[in-house]
Amino acid sequence: MEPTLSRSNWTFVTNHARILAMILRDSEIRLRDLAESCRITERAAQAIVTDLDTAGYLTRVRHGRRNHYEVTPGTLFRHPAEGQHEITDLLHLLVDLAPPAGATGHPDGGHGERDRHG
Template sequence: MPTHESQPERKTPGGEWTFLNNHTHVLLCLAREPGARLRDVAQLVGITERAVQKIVRELEESAVLQRFRDGRRNRYQIDLQQPLRHPLESNFTVGELLGLFFHKEESN
């Protein structure tokens, strides 16, 4: 999957909210770079490393994410077949959600 470079900050009318939550942001980072350090993910997402650790733990407990040791580092594998968790989204999979972003990146 394509690597992700840090995006410049953009001022958005209407405040600082985003359409996606931090769980999705962490998944996007790990999908782009399965061997990313959680410290780097935290910086990209804009949350603390401890918050990223909690999100990763929750994603592991929900079988969305698996952690593997690769030497001294961790690598993460996402189960793309897992359904999204909210009833409004449960007809879609994690892979379909992530595919929206990677399809756009690959076409650029």
């Protein structure tokens, strides 16, 4: 019998979207940092970057020992329900909400709802 996944483990944003947003923020981010931020293995992060590259959502160019990534402007969501919208609209929302690289805590400076209201 296969293990049942907890229904409480789902999220609204996929790792593909997270990685693309992180690349939009830092075009020379390392796979190690992508993986750590998404809480996945480097191999899984590499597979996601390959998916995004193959599907045309980003390009990557090797600069010495580092990769330089660029998010492709004008690309649309893959699902027909959102297919008329550009993916960068979502990415900009995610980038604006996320703390700067190296920062910790809540996007509002470390204060969640509970902290604001007592």
